[in-house]
Amino acid sequence: MNLAFSAAEEAFRQEVRAFLAANVDGPMREMVRTGMRPEPAEIQAWQRRMHAQGWSAPTWPREHGGTGWSPTQYFIYETEAARAYAPVQPHQGLELIGPIIFTYGSEAQKAKYLPRILSGEAWWCQGYSEPGAGSDLASLKTRAVRDGDHYVVNGQKIWTSYAQAATNIFCLVRTEVKPRKQEGISLLLIDMDTPGIRVRPIITLDERHHVNEVFFDEVRVPAENLVGEEGRGWGYGKVLLDRERGISAAGALRLAQFVRVVKERAAAVRDSGSALLAQPDFRGKLAQIEVEMLALEGMSLRTLADAEAGVDSGPRGSMLKIRWSELVQRITELWAEALGTDAALMEPYTGVEAADEMPHAMAAYLHMRVTTIYGGANEVQRNIIAWRALGL
Numbered sequence: 001m002n003l004a005f006s007a008a009e010e011a012f013r014q015e016v017r018a019f020l021a022a023n024v025d026g027p028m029r030e031m032v033r034t035g036m037r038p039e040p041a042e043i044q045a046w047q048r049r050m051h052a053q054g055w056s057a058p059t060w061p062r063e064h065g066g067t068g069w070s071p072t073q074y075f076i077y078e079t080e081a082a083r084a085y086a087p088v089q090p091h092q093g094l095e096l097i098g099p100i101i102f103t104y105g106s107e108a109q110k111a112k113y114l115p116r117i118l119s120g121e122a123w124w125c126q127g128y129s130e131p132g133a134g135s136d137l138a139s140l141k142t143r144a145v146r147d148g149d150h151y152v153v154n155g156q157k158i159w160t161s162y163a164q165a166a167t168n169i170f171c172l173v174r175t176e177v178k179p180r181k182q183e184g185i186s187l188l189l190i191d192m193d194t195p196g197i198r199v200r201p202i203i204t205l206d207e208r209h210h211v212n213e214v215f216f217d218e219v220r221v222p223a224e225n226l227v228g229e230e231g232r233g234w235g236y237g238k239v240l241l242d243r244e245r246g247i248s249a250a251g252a253l254r255l256a257q258f259v260r261v262v263k264e265r266a267a268a269v270r271d272s273g274s275a276l277l278a279q280p281d282f283r284g285k286l287a288q289i290e291v292e293m294l295a296l297e298g299m300s301l302r303t304l305a306d307a308e309a310g311v312d313s314g315p316r317g318s319m320l321k322i323r324w325s326e327l328v329q330r331i332t333e334l335w336a337e338a339l340g341t342d343a344a345l346m347e348p349y350t351g352v353e354a355a356d357e358m359p360h361a362m363a364a365y366l367h368m369r370v371t372t373i374y375g376g377a378n379e380v381q382r383n384i385i386a387w388r389a390l391g392l
């Protein structure tokens, strides 16, 4: 792996830096810097800017409207985005279902769905988990029964992120009951305004409305919305989960922005006469995190280099997911520690005008507890590593 950037890549870095400087406006920057998670409408607004620049899909090939960037260019973009406190892009459409549609979908599905993902008009949510099917996803029970030109869907999904704002949901459903539970599962694309869909909020411990229960009651979905072949959904779903873990590589590159905020805060806070940042115990913890963050960046680069060379990186997506999620939890913990008793101030999300991180650090700290659960719990990732890397 060559760690030096070429002159063309350095020129690209300057182009990205200039774009971000001109387009990440003050309120947006402060929102990301202070740990507030942008709402879907704000992320969609950012996606429109990226789209206008021709950068709406950094990981997609050109033929489907992507940038066709090399993994190195993607690395450069994400590193600069962290530096500029740019918001993330709407990943469920761009990173999860979009690539499945352009790989396995029909021409009609590509024409109908991809342009609206690129432009940010569509907001997709992921209907995988059910009350009895999380880690053991193949136990899912939501049924889809063929009735003429439609599937009739009945069942329930849970923990569906931003279903309240979504225009579409991609769902794993059971189209046939087979002795092997991974068989008989299909992937359906469903418009959220289809009659019979009900969304019920779940408020999480950071006091935000992020996740939901989604109920399907006799929901009629056109059969043309089936992705690929009926009964092959488990295979498509697994491809998609691997991609979701790969998103951790991008997450790893954004860790630096949290570390910077913690440093700024710890330099400003004085404890027993000296800045917190100067105190050995705090410094030690921060240094340990920075070292591990650099190692993780190296691992992300390696994964991207493997992708560029067409090499299978094995369970490295799972490794990245474990390391990234644990590190982001430790960094936000240190952030709360740096704020001391001020961290106890937790205010509900107030929109882009709030500029101080104090009311939001605790919410960010609490929210980040989820990273070791979603996208496949870390215990499950460890099982994958044991199986795929160690042959256990």
Ligand SMILES: Cc1cc2nc3c(=O)[nH]c(=O)nc-3n(C[C@H](O)[C@H](O)[C@H](O)COP(=O)(O)OP(=O)(O)OC[C@H]3O[C@@H](n4cnc5c(N)ncnc54)[C@H](O)[C@@H]3O)c2cc1C
Pocket: 125, 126, 127, 128, 129, 131, 133, 134, 135, 136, 158, 159, 160, 161, 162, 204, 210, 211, 370, 373, 374, 375, 376, 377, 378, 379, 380, 383
């Ligand atoms: C905030 C949030 C957002 C989410 N967003 C979405 C979304 O948009 N769409 C979606 O479909 N899902 C979403 N999820 C669901 C998420 O993917 C599941 O919560 C996750 O897969 C774990 O499933 P579970 O909650 O049913 O826990 P369980 O599977 O019941 O696991 C409970 C505990 O047991 C452990 N465990 C389970 N099986 C094993 C095993 N074989 N070996 C070792 N340990 C095991 C787990 O690691 C965990 O600690 C979200 C979850 C949260 C909390």
